[in-house]
Every structure is written in structure tokens, then in C-alpha cells.
Amino acid sequence: MAAIEPMEQFLVHRIIPLPVQIPGVGMLDLSITNSVAFMLIAAALISAFFLISSRRALVPGRMQALAEMLYGMVDGTLTGGIIGERGRAFLPFVFTLFLLIATLNLIGLAPGGFTVTSQLSVTAALAVMTFLMVLTVGFVRNGFGFFKLFFPAGMPLAMAIPMAFIELISFAVRPMTLAMRLFGNMLGGHVVTYMFASFVIGLGVFGLEGAGLAKLGLIGSGVSFLVIVALIALEFVVAFLQAFVFAALTCVYLNEVVNLDHGH
């Protein structure tokens, strides 16, 4: 019987090896891996969706209505709702983040799909992008007033100094938690689905080949199959929810630096 290897589905392997030799630096591995291929597929899908749905009819068809709903949600609930009027400058970034993460998560649920966001490197890259944007916007907008972020208003100095230290740590850990949240959700979902799938096959084989009481293995196999159906339904919700939460947290962090002195 084949070994149960839940982590094998996350292995990245090269499809088109493209080692690039940079003189003086060394070898840069620009191969097209399965991860890169699915990122390209996601980008192509999103671009195709917007090309199809931009007919600008006054009475929108289904695709255009969907695109308008997505835009309305990001503009109304995310950047508009959390940041306010100044949030519109960040609408493209947040919209791209939301759509990219949602598409990458959903592609991973399709049979044969590879979950790109189950790679910590990918989620870390997205989180570092968000963090660098928050830092840049913070310093460009507020200059050194950015450090007011770590001193909550109206605190005596003796309490404010350790508080500032704690706030600094909590601020610095944000890209890590952003990356780990998305990574952990995708990893956990797929590993649990794999484990229940291994139960289906394992208990099924046991029930089919055994005699007498071993036939109960078939019931276990059926129950595990129903659990997989429920898990995949949950994974659909989690895919959208994690994309929404990543975008919403980006908006919350941007709101802190954008509306630092004005309040919201």
C-alpha cells in the first residue's frame, strides 16, 4: 500500500528549467515551476475576467454585475469603509491583493490544481509588500511623526515607554502574522482534506478485503467521504474569507498610518 504523505502535494518542482548565470553574482534559478505556472494561470484568469466584463453596458450583464459588486465591496467596505476618503489611492493595490489571493486559493481547490498560497515564500512576499507599503506611506505622509503610532494618546511617560516597546514589537510582527495566517489556513485545509481522503481509501480497502466485522470499514469510508464534501465546502468559504481578511488587514494597517493625525 502506498505511503500516506500529506506534505507531498506541496512540493514545488520545475517544469521548464531556466538557470540564469549572472556574472559576478552567481546562478539565478528562474525556472518555470508548477507554482509559477499556476500564478500565471491566475493572472490570465483575472485579466480575462476583467476584459470580458468591461463592456460598460448601462444594464449590466452577469459578469459585469459581478465585477461591479467586487469593486463596490472593495471600494465601500474595504478602502472606503476602513480608511475613508484617502483610501481611494490604495484601491488598486487592495483590489489586486484581494483578487489575486482569492483566485490562487480557489485554483488550489480545483482537481489537479496547485495551491500557490500554501507556499510560505509566496504569502511572505505578499505580506512584505504590504508592510513595505505601510512603512513607505507612513514615512512619506508623516515624516518622523510616524513614530507617534507607537505612543498611544494620553499616557504618562513612565507607562508610555514600555508600551511603545510592546507596540513596536506588535508592529514588527505584522508581516509575519499576515504571511502565516494565509499560509496556515491553506496548508491546514489541504492537509486535513488529504488525511480524510486517505481514510476513504484506507478504510475502503480494509472493508472490501476483510471479512465479518471488517465490513464496517465501508461505513467509515462513506462517512469520511461525506466529511470531505463538507471540508471542500468549508475550504471555498475559507478561500474567500482569507483573501478578504488579508485585504482588510492591509486596509487597517494603512488606515493607521494614513489617518495618523486626523483620526477616522
Place this chain on the structure above:
Amino acid sequence: MEIIAAKYIGAGLAMTGLIGAGAGLGILFGNYLNASIRNPSAAAGERVWLFLGMALAESMGIFGLVMGFVILFVKVS
């Protein structure tokens, strides 16, 4: 103790982190239900923060889960 046994025990211990995540999620959703039944018209406005809070509380459990996976599945030569 064999390394495989230690891995299994470690992974099981790492899962105790989900106690806190479960408690936190229950408190969060319970408070939201409580408040939304008292004031249904204001409930829709706070739904964003409900989902945000849910993700933040759940992520603590997820960190424990990932730690368990790391302990269990990283090959030790």
C-alpha cells in the same frame, strides 16, 4: 525515546494551542450574536469587524497547527 515517538507527542502537544482559539472564537461570535439580536439594524455595519476578529482569533490556532505540522513532518536525518 525514539525520534518518531517524540515527534508524535510533540505534534499532539502543539494542538493544545487550539483550546484558546476555540474559546476566543466562541466569545467573539457569542458577543456578536448577543449584540445583533439587541440591535439588529446596527449588526450589518459591524460585520466587517466580525470577520476580521474571527480571522485574527483563528490565526492563533492556525499558528499552533503549523507548529504541529513542522514538528511532525520535517524530516530528521
